[in-house]
Amino acid sequence: MTSLADTGLQVAKRRARLDGWTVAALLVAALAMLPVAVVAASIFVPSGDAWSHLAGTVLVDYVVNTLWLVAGVAALTFIVGVSTAWLVTMCAFPGRRILEWALVLPLAMPAYAVAYTYAEVLDYSGSVQSWLRATFGWGRGDYWFPEVRSVPGAVLMLGLVLYPYVYMLARAAFLSQSVCLLEISRTLGSGPWHTFLRVGLPMARPAIVTGIVLALMETIGDYGVVQHFSVSTFSTGIFRTWYGLGNLTAATQLAALLLGVVFLLLAIERLGRGGAVYHHTTTRYRPLPAFVLRGARAWGAIAACVLPLLLGFLVPAGLLAAWAAQTAPRVVDDGFWRDALNSVTVAALAAVLAVAVALLLAFAARLRPGPVTTWATRLSTLGYAVPGAVVAVGVMIPFGWFDNAVDSWMRDHVGISTGLLLSGTLAAMLFCYVVRFLAISFNAVESGMSKITPNMDRAARALGAGPWAALRRIHAPLLRGSLLTAAVLVFVDTMKELPATLILRPFNFDTLAIRTYELASDERLADASTYALSIVLFGLLPVVLLSAAIARSRPGHS
Amino acid sequence: MRGVPLRRFAGFAVVASALIAAGPAAAQGPAPGEVNVYSARQEALIKPQLDAFAKATGIRVNLITAGEDAIIERMRAEARNSPADVLLTVDVARLIRATDAGLLKPIRSEELEKAIPSQYREKDGRWFALGLRARVFYYNPEKVNPAELSTYEALADPKWRGRVCMRSSSATYNQSLLASLIAHKGAVAAEAWARGIVANMARPPMGGDRDQISGVASGQCDIGVANTYYFVQMQNGTDAEKAAAGKVKPFFPAQPGGGAHVNVSGGGVATNAPNAANAQKLLEFLASPEAQKIYAEVVFEYPVRAGVAVAPQLQAIGTLNPDTLELSLLAAHQAETIRIFDRVGWK
Amino acid sequence: MLELAGVSRDFAGMQAVDHVDLAVAPGEVVCLLGPSGCGKTTTLRIAAGLEAADSGEVRIGGKVVDGGGAFVPPERRRVGLVFQDYALFPHLTVLDNVAFGLPAGLDRAEKARALLSRVNLADRATDHPHKLSGGEQQRVALARALAPSPLLMLLDEPFSGLNFRLRDRIGEESLSLLRAAGTATLMVTHDSDEAMRLADRIAVMRAGRIVQVGRPLDLYDRPVDLFVAEFFSEINKIETVVEGGVVDTGLGKLPASGLANGTSVIVAIRPEAIRPGGSEPAQVAAVHPMGAYALVKLKHPVRDIRYLLRVEHGAAPEFSAKVGARVGVSLDPRGCFVFASEGDASGHAAVTRRR
Known part of the structure; x- marks a missing residue:
């Protein structure tokens, strides 16, 4: 019976090379790739002597700093994300239930807000160093204090808000791991620690790598933190070349180079996986046995979990709240609730769209596996590694061209002007969000999809359900958790998103992130804190919901 | 108004229009119309002037703000269908960049020509300065004798080694300052100066303008460079800012043969402005005594219009003797400044 | 090699393992047999060190590994473990799976390869587990253990x-591999045929307790209670009462030694103990041909009792001729057991000790 069904599907596959699904997926992927392609296409445009100047002066700095940043954030998110995920999933210690969901909270913190607050406090003129000087009578050069505005500082800021990606994915992977494998390893002579290193960790590798890749893409695309910390990276270099040298072409070429590096990273990780398949080889689950930690070990576990939460959320949110308490009455005006509504609305719309597109791509890739769909989906998620403003330019240029071409044609042939159909609309903005955050939603949806056995599809087909019906009746309900995860992540990221919103928004359209930026860029950080804090608060609720959903995601959990 | 009804139906028309309509309430009929402003100046710093304009004329003002280069790029992409009527920036180089890209059109206005001195507007009327900002020194009176201070050039002297707080060269204000030095002394001398400043830095360049003043106040350095309005805002800011501002003294340095370095904020009318007449009205209003007073008192810029008083708080820190350099030269040398900064390692 | 003495374990108030005593000698294969939920897997996990006993003692190789305050973690017990689904490490090749438990050293791969040869899988060394068939995976799991x-x-x-x-x-x-290696083997199964075929000794478990331990045929021929008797084959159960020192099965009388007159009993008769040909009358109620033999259901001519027996293909054609045919049978007392029931009308669940 199985073989009959298989043969049937294979015949269908062979016959329909370019059927509706493939075409739809390719179209959507092409659309999502458009802004990135516009950026990448810049390498064919002459950009004067900008390159020889860059190569002779700052390019090495950009490369070196970016590499340090990437290496540092990779290491930090790996260590923090994986160790906390392992501790709360596999060990029992006081406070674990709370930490389980609290550890994702830094996700709601905009990286730039964390950077502002720490710089404000830890700078030479900040309260900490001022207090030290006042207390000990030190002056300039009398003492050493770590410089927060530095590459390590930027690594710390980004690592603190991005480790939740690794934490969430690693935790989901640990939760879905069969205990049998860990037990077998124990009986084969590996203690708990070696079992973690030899079995638990490698089994979770795809999830962990996905988490780190997401964190790194966001790191590479970050402008807020590195700009505030005056760290020269590819990202700051892009804007310096654009704004300062006035050479947008050379700037997008830098971005294209960056894309090449990201792409290379992705390819290397794929090669590294080799022939290993991470399907679960066992389907038996039993309640996870918690290693009960007591005494010093319990305190160690608590410290390891509380520290990232403290530094990544409680301290910056606390500082923001303290400043907001002073300035809120002055800066909160009638527009506050309108801006909040705008933020929440566009974030929700972007979340729904990004998830829908991700679902379409992931399903098409499942339905028609092959190099075409694989590469199409990979390429369409690259937008996450490109600074938002550059993606926005990649949206503006083709949309403007399209609008003007339509307008000209209509004027010539119909005699009416259609003006700008897309440029300057919410549609353009939402499109940009989808391009930017598709990587997040796609990864979440794809990993959920991979856990559904293909037999489920075959059974549905045998029962007379077409692909659409199968997607609607089988995959969508089974994927509910993954879809929710994807939606929440995109929602939170859109809430925090700034540069694309700033450039693409319609008239008189403000969001909380824009208000934060406007005040911060006028160097009124205390005033900006109210808005920054409200971004955090509005992002918090879905994040907490998400965390609860992950806890329920364990197979067999009722 | 072209294309607007159709545009509303594009994509997420329902939500879009709901959200757009949630903007400033506009009860006016079609008669006074509207004017669309693309502003590189933050909303809080331009809104008072625009509100006053709307109140005075009944013309509805639509606003978006964004980074200067991004907003210029948006106008360029939207091309002839761009809704932009007026472009406002806070850097003359960007005004000239927009002019060179053909995004601003010449307008003849007696009103503007009368109000704004000729060195502060483009000769064909493509752009007009509306406010002046000066970049000056702030020093620690306990460590620095004001008699030691003179020109920007002198700050590169080795005696300031390890004593200077500077902002990143990515800041427009520093690019503009170096451009003025190139214009005055030539590229070679300017590069030597930049090299000297890098050698004199107390710490790598970082932070905003206020951070340079805070750096001096906290003792990290003895002298810093920042725009005047930030200092005045700090004097009126949080307790910590007030305390910091109280510990430093401003000094207005001079360029050779001129006064303190000034940049301008200003604007022009978009080439494809759908509401060109209203756009001109807005510029004229922004140059009017009423709006110039707002520039002076809300933003703490120096008004361009003769006869409008400098804000008392700003006047209190010193009298501006602006550099008389032709503003277009700041734009002409701007790209060169980045190359110099990159070469001398001024981050 | 393995000794469990009075081992108990409860989960949330439920006694999963209740004072289990069991020993496995080197080279011996002992099957823990019982229905699901009887505690056999928990017993195995306690032996492995994956669970700790609440009380009692576990000794491996004469050394106490659990009990009296001592607990040796699984990695130091020198036990091998094979799960139903094999639990091969999906991220490792077949060879690396087998080498997993070997100490690092030059001959590690060599040893693993030798083991793979012993299970005839030397040519699959570089494959990943998902490429193997179920039987191959099982052999890899065994070689790994x-x-x-x-x-x-x-x-x-x-x-x-x-x-x-x-x-x-x-x-x-x-199992021959394990016997040859002199390894003590404890195997959990719910399949009595498998246990019967493979085990040297069988321990039947029920509700956390070991009900009976013995060689397979001892258990078959001398079950201590109806539960054990029923576990190894289908069985005819006849409820009756001891009268005059005997019980009447309807197909003849059996001695009820040790049971007082008037005791309610259940007589368990294995199907093969009812033999075609004999003087006890019965009537054919249904016939199910199974190939080599036919399952025949008989009806007592008067009383409301039904019997199941097996009739070899070709033998006693009158049994499969037609429903309603009158036939004669005899009882082999070696396949008949009399257990006192505990007054429970439903019979089999509350049956206790024989005699």
């Missing part, structure tokens, strides 16, 4: 994932 030369091998339903043809062959091959 054997690699560190465990003193004790623990098998948790190791053959139930295989189809029935493979099951026999692989089961026998695996």
Whole structure:
């Protein structure tokens, strides 16, 4: 019976090379790739002597700093994300239930807000160093204090808000791991620690790598933190070349180079996986046995979990709240609730769209596996590694061209002007969000999809359900958790998103992130804190919901 | 108004229009119309002037703000269908960049020509300065004798080694300052100066303008460079800012043969402005005594219009003797400044 | 090699393992047999060190590994473990799976390869587990568990994932390998045929307790209670009462030695103990041909009793001629057991000790 069904599907596959699904997926992927392609296409445009100047002066700095940043954030998110995920999933210690969901909270913190607050406090003129000087009578050069505005500082800021990606994915992977494998390893002579290193960790590798890749893409695309910390990276270099040298072409070429590096990273990780398949080889689950930690070990576990939460959320949110308490009455005006509504609305719309597109791509890739769909989906998620403003330019240029071409044609042939159909609309903005955050939603949806056995599809087909019906009746309900995860992540990221919103928004359209930026860029950080804090608060609720959903995601959990 | 009804139906028309309509309430009929402003100046710093304009004329003002280069790029992409009527920036180089890209059109206005001195507007009327900002020194009176201070050039002297707080060269204000030095002394001398400043830095360049003043106040350095309005805002800011501002003294340095370095904020009318007449009205209003007073008192810029008083708080820190350099030269040398900064390692 | 003495374990108030005593000698295969939920897997996990006993003592190789305050973690017990689904490490090749438990060293790969040869899988060394068939995966799991030369091998339903043809062959091959290595083997199963075929001794478990331990045929021929009797074959159950020192099965009388007159009993009769040909009359109620034999249901001519028996193909054609035919049978007392019931009308659940 199985073989009959298989043969049937294979015949269908062979016959329909370019059927509706493939075409739809390719179209959507092409659309999502458009802004990135516009950026990448810049390498064919002459950009004067900008390159020889860059190569002779700052390019090495950009490369070196970016590499340090990437290496540092990779290491930090790996260590923090994986160790906390392992501790709360596999060990029992006081406070674990709370930490389980609290550890994702830094996700709601905009990286730039964390950077502002720490710089404000830890700078030479900040309260900490001022207090030290006042207390000990030190002056300039009398003492050493770590410089927060530095590459390590930027690594710390980004690592603190991005480790939740690794934490969430690693935790989901640990939760879905069969205990049998860990037990077998124990009986084969590996203690708990070696079992973690030899079995638990490698089994979770795809999830962990996905988490780190997401964190790194966001790191590479970050402008807020590195700009505030005056760290020269590819990202700051892009804007310096654009704004300062006035050479947008050379700037997008830098971005294209960056894309090449990201792409290379992705390819290397794929090669590294080799022939290993991470399907679960066992389907038996039993309640996870918690290693009960007591005494010093319990305190160690608590410290390891509380520290990232403290530094990544409680301290910056606390500082923001303290400043907001002073300035809120002055800066909160009638527009506050309108801006909040705008933020929440566009974030929700972007979340729904990004998830829908991700679902379409992931399903098409499942339905028609092959190099075409694989590469199409990979390429369409690259937008996450490109600074938002550059993606926005990649949206503006083709949309403007399209609008003007339509307008000209209509004027010539119909005699009416259609003006700008897309440029300057919410549609353009939402499109940009989808391009930017598709990587997040796609990864979440794809990993959920991979856990559904293909037999489920075959059974549905045998029962007379077409692909659409199968997607609607089988995959969508089974994927509910993954879809929710994807939606929440995109929602939170859109809430925090700034540069694309700033450039693409319609008239008189403000969001909380824009208000934060406007005040911060006028160097009124205390005033900006109210808005920054409200971004955090509005992002918090879905994040907490998400965390609860992950806890329920364990197979067999009722 | 072209294309607007159709545009509303594009994509997420329902939500879009709901959200757009949630903007400033506009009860006016079609008669006074509207004017669309693309502003590189933050909303809080331009809104008072625009509100006053709307109140005075009944013309509805639509606003978006964004980074200067991004907003210029948006106008360029939207091309002839761009809704932009007026472009406002806070850097003359960007005004000239927009002019060179053909995004601003010449307008003849007696009103503007009368109000704004000729060195502060483009000769064909493509752009007009509306406010002046000066970049000056702030020093620690306990460590620095004001008699030691003179020109920007002198700050590169080795005696300031390890004593200077500077902002990143990515800041427009520093690019503009170096451009003025190139214009005055030539590229070679300017590069030597930049090299000297890098050698004199107390710490790598970082932070905003206020951070340079805070750096001096906290003792990290003895002298810093920042725009005047930030200092005045700090004097009126949080307790910590007030305390910091109280510990430093401003000094207005001079360029050779001129006064303190000034940049301008200003604007022009978009080439494809759908509401060109209203756009001109807005510029004229922004140059009017009423709006110039707002520039002076809300933003703490120096008004361009003769006869409008400098804000008392700003006047209190010193009298501006602006550099008389032709503003277009700041734009002409701007790209060169980045190359110099990159070469001398001024981050 | 393995000794469990008075081992108990409860989960949330439920006694999963209740004072279990059991020993497994080197080279011996002992099957823990019982229905699901009887505590056999928990017993195995306690032996492995994956669970701790609440009370009692576990000794492996004469050394106490659990009990009296001592607890040796699984990695230091020298036990091998094979799960029903094999639990091969999906991220490792077949060879690396087998080498997992071997100490690092130059001959590590060599040893792993030698083990793979012993299970005839030398040519699959570089494959990943998902490429293997079920039988191959089972053999890899066994080779992996054997690699560190465990003193004790623990098998948790190791053959139930295989189809029935493979099951026999692989089961026998695996256990002969273990016997040859002199490994003590404790195997958990719910399949009485498998236990009967593979075990040296069987321990039948029920509700956390070991009900009976013995060689397979001892258990078959001398079950201590109806539960054990029923576990190894279908069985005819006849409720009756002891009268005059005997019980009447309807197909003849059996001695009820040790049971007082008037005691309610259940008589358990294995189908093969009812033999075609004899003086006891019965009537054919249904016939199910099974190929080599036919399952025949008989009806007592008067009383409301039904009997199941097997009739070999070709033998006693009158039994399969037609429903309603009158036939004669005899009873073989060696396949008949009399158990006192505890006054429970439903019979089999509350049956206790024989005699």
